[in-house]
Amino acid sequence: MKINLFQRQVFKIIFLFVLFVLTVFILGGFILNGLLRIPSQIANIFVIIAILLITWYAYKKEGKNLSELGLNLKWRNFGFGTLGLLIGGIFVFPLVYTFAFIKGYPVIFNPNFNSSYVISGLWLLFPTVMLEELAFRGICFKKTIEISSVAKANIIFASLFILSHWINLSAFGNPVLMITLLITGLGHLLFATALLKSKTLYFPIGLHLGNNWVSLFVFSNMDINDPSIGKVKPSLINVVGDGKSPVFDGSFILTTLATAVLFLLLILAIYKWTGTKRLSSI
Numbered sequence: 001m002k003i004n005l006f007q008r009q010v011f012k013i014i015f016l017f018v019l020f021v022l023t024v025f026i027l028g029g030f031i032l033n034g035l036l037r038i039p040s041q042i043a044n045i046f047v048i049i050a051i052l053l054i055t056w057y058a059y060k061k062e063g064k065n066l067s068e069l070g071l072n073l074k075w076r077n078f079g080f081g082t083l084g085l086l087i088g089g090i091f092v093f094p095l096v097y098t099f100a101f102i103k104g105y106p107v108i109f110n111p112n113f114n115s116s117y118v119i120s121g122l123w124l125l126f127p128t129v130m131l132e133e134l135a136f137r138g139i140c141f142k143k144t145i146e147i148s149s150v151a152k153a154n155i156i157f158a159s160l161f162i163l164s165h166w167i168n169l170s171a172f173g174n175p176v177l178m179i180t181l182l183i184t185g186l187g188h189l190l191f192a193t194a195l196l197k198s199k200t201l202y203f204p205i206g207l208h209l210g211n212n213w214v215s216l217f218v219f220s221n222m223d224i225n226d227p228s229i230g231k232v233k234p235s236l237i238n239v240v241g242d243g244k245s246p247v248f249d250g251s252f253i254l255t256t257l258a259t260a261v262l263f264l265l266l267i268l269a270i271y272k273w274t275g276t277k278r279l280s281s282i
Contacts, residue, residue: 009147016058017140023050024131044127051131055139069138070200077200084194084206091207091266092214096239098258102251105241110220114234121217122209129209136161136188137195137204154192158185176246179256186263187211193270 024047032043056066070077100107136157144153165184171177191204220235223243246252 077202081202081206084203085210088207088210089214113236158188161188
């Protein structure tokens with residue numbers, strides 16, 4: 001049976017995506033982290049290099065290079081990366097304060113914050129963010145757009161992005177957590193829009209890193225029933241809650257909808273922003 005060009009392209013995309021996943025689990029998890037006892041942070045750097053080499057080779061076979069993803073070393077690419085870091089970090093503030101307002105949780109400055117801990121989050125989170133962007137917004141995503149459309153590619157990779165978070169956070173069997181993690185689908189749409197508008201993967205990497213860093217290291221949750229500072233992360237700002245697991249109630253619905261609206265507004269702003277054209281011309 002003959003395989004047409006479209007089918008070959010589909011098989012190539014699936015092969016590359018599976019190869020990326022296997023590289024993470026076999027090279028990073030089993031060999032480097034497991035057998036060789038290399039710390040996960042260092043192992044992830046080797047995995048990033050491996051995935052970049054695979055991506056480079058796949059493009060080289062077509063007479064192209066990593067500039068297809070805007071990963072070449074240009075000032076405009078680094079500019080987009082820095083811009084993404086700032087936007088992604090600042091975007092967390094309305095998210096957190098909206099959530100706190102709906103829940104009735106106070107948000108307080110932590111005078112005992114540890115600056116080294118806060119800054120270290122950038123280094124600790126970068127490898128994971130880089131791997132996710134290469135896998136979900138990299139060559140496989142771009143190739144899917146080429147053989148279908150932006151809309152179809154977004155549906156496919158948003159679904160895969162959600163699924164990966166369900167698996168990583170063991171969400172199956174926890175409907176509330178599964179619903180909460182659906183927001184990562186909008187996260188994909190945000191990062192994908194940033195990539196397509198800027199034509200560089202540095203922009204979504206910056207957005208993703210800034211968002212995760214501020215969410216996890218600048219802010220942290222503190223249980224009002226156990227306020228001992230020794231048991232609280234030394235983040236810059238604490239959101240003081242009751243420590244209870246979220247339940248499907250009115251406040252959960254409101255916070256979920258508010259989060260979705262804020263994500264959609266940022267996606268629309270990036271999609272409509274004409275400044276990307278000026279930055280792209282640098």
